[in-house]
Amino acid sequence: MxxxxxxxxxxxxxxxxxxxxxxxxxxxxxxxxxxxxxxxxxxxxxxxxxxxxxxxxxxxxxxxxxxxxLLKGVECIENSAESSWVRAGAGENWHDFVMHCLSAQYYGLENLAYIPGLVGAAPIQNIGAYGVELKDVFHSLEAMDRATGEMQTFNFSDCEFAYRESVFKNRLKDRMIIASVTFRLQRQAACNLSYPALASALEREADGKNPEKVAEAVIKLRQRKLPDPEYIPNAGSFFKNPVITEAKASALKLAHPKAVIFDVDGSHKKVAAGWLIDAAGWKGREAFQVRVHDQQALVLTNPNRVSRHHILTLADAIRKDIEQRFGITLEREPGLFSE
Missing domain, CATH: 3.30.43.10 (Uridine Diphospho-n-acetylenolpyruvylglucosamine Reductase, domain 2)
Incomplete structure (x- = not known):
């Protein structure tokens, strides 16, 4: 070696x-x-x-x-009349895997197209976009215990999925290395258009809506709103969308009628962090040699390729400002190595 x-x-x-x-x-x-x-x-x-x-x-x-x-390999390991179980190595490129499944007519991942990263990281973050989260299509994964070298199987309940959370970010942080992930995908096409921006993007499709069109629309939306890391370094969404009580959401909407708020359950709402940052005047601003993207305020970019200290300093300034203005605390999405 x-x-x-x-x-x-x-x-x-x-x-x-x-x-x-x-x-x-x-x-x-x-x-x-x-x-x-x-x-x-x-x-x-x-x-x-x-x-x-x-x-x-x-x-x-x-x-x-x-x-x-960088463990590779994609295979369909089981089929039923309704579903296909597809296993992918942790080192597979996520977007390539999504498009492979789509071309093979395994449906359910199309809303998650064009997300950067590898398959093995997807369950850790419980990645999500345009109305779908990884947990919605997850079946199981195989991971190695760092201490013993033994392999373990994690089923859905073992992963303790939550919004941008899993057991691998919390109780088992730095204890497991994910080797492969198995997804339960659908054999019949069904489009999830619960996200308003995606539904709007597809409303004029004269030849009907299908998973291929959904993936195409998602890619276009992401390309328009999010910078390509190859040219403008970024880590995608830098903050989670905060979840607040229904009462607090009502007060926010009363004070700010244009606030972007989504339903979570009967007593909680989710506020678009990008709207909060934009409303506070940070969109397009540069500070500490780091910049808030001018198309999507949720994205911090690093055009000067400076250290993470600069990035975290800007993120902290934004977090404090949002808390002071709206009484809402933003949480960072990217993880810190050696934290």
Whole structure:
């Protein structure tokens, strides 16, 4: 096995923050991961797992071993009259996987098209977009215990999914390495148009609405609103949409009639964090060498490729301003390595 030393990770995270790993290793098999973990244990190194780097803020130095699990493979493992169970390796590109399933007529992922990152990271964040969350199509996953090297199967209830949350971000944080994910997808086309912007984008489709059209519309919406990390470094949505009580939402709507608010349940509402940031005047502003995107206020961009300290300083300034103006606390989406 070849462990690279003093590896520059700037090109391996979509926020393009400068970061150097003391050791770096690409794992292509389960045995690779076990050998890497054994090396880290022998050398008494901290272990960090880096996927596609699309939802992570790296420090300037990672004094340990960074493992990038690039386990590949996509296969349909079971079919019924209504469903297909499709398993994908953790190292598969998420968008490519979505489009593969669509072309194979496995439906349910189309609303999640064009999200950057790898399959293995998707359950950790319980990624979601345009009315669909990963948990809606999730069946199970296989993960390796970092301490023992043993494989474990996690079913839906084991993952403790919530809005942009899972057991892997909380109780089992830094304890498991996801190897593969299995999805239960539909064999009959059915479009989820519960998200208003998506429904609006498709309302003029004369030849009908189908999953292919949904994916096409989602891609166009994301391309229009979100910058391409290849040209403008970013980590996508930087803040979660805050969930507040119905009473607080009513008060907010009374004071700000244009506030963008969604139903959650009978007693809670979800406020669009992008609207809050825009209403506070941050959209398009630059501070601490970091910029709020001028098309989507929910996105912080790093055009100067500065360290995460600058990014977090701007994020903290925005968070404090929103709390002071609206009495609502924003939570960051990207994770912090070594936090």
């Amino acid at each position: 070849k462990f690279q030393q003093n590896v520059d990770l700037q090109s391996l995270n979509t926020m393009a923050v400068p970061s150097v790993a003391r050791y770096f290793f690409i794992a292509q098999t389960l045995e690779d991961i076990r050998l890497a973990l054994a090396f880290a244990s022998k050398e008494k190194l901290s272990v960090f797992v880096l996927g596609g780097g699309s939802n992570s803020l790296l420090p300037e130095k990672l004094d340990g071993l960074v493992i990038q699990p």
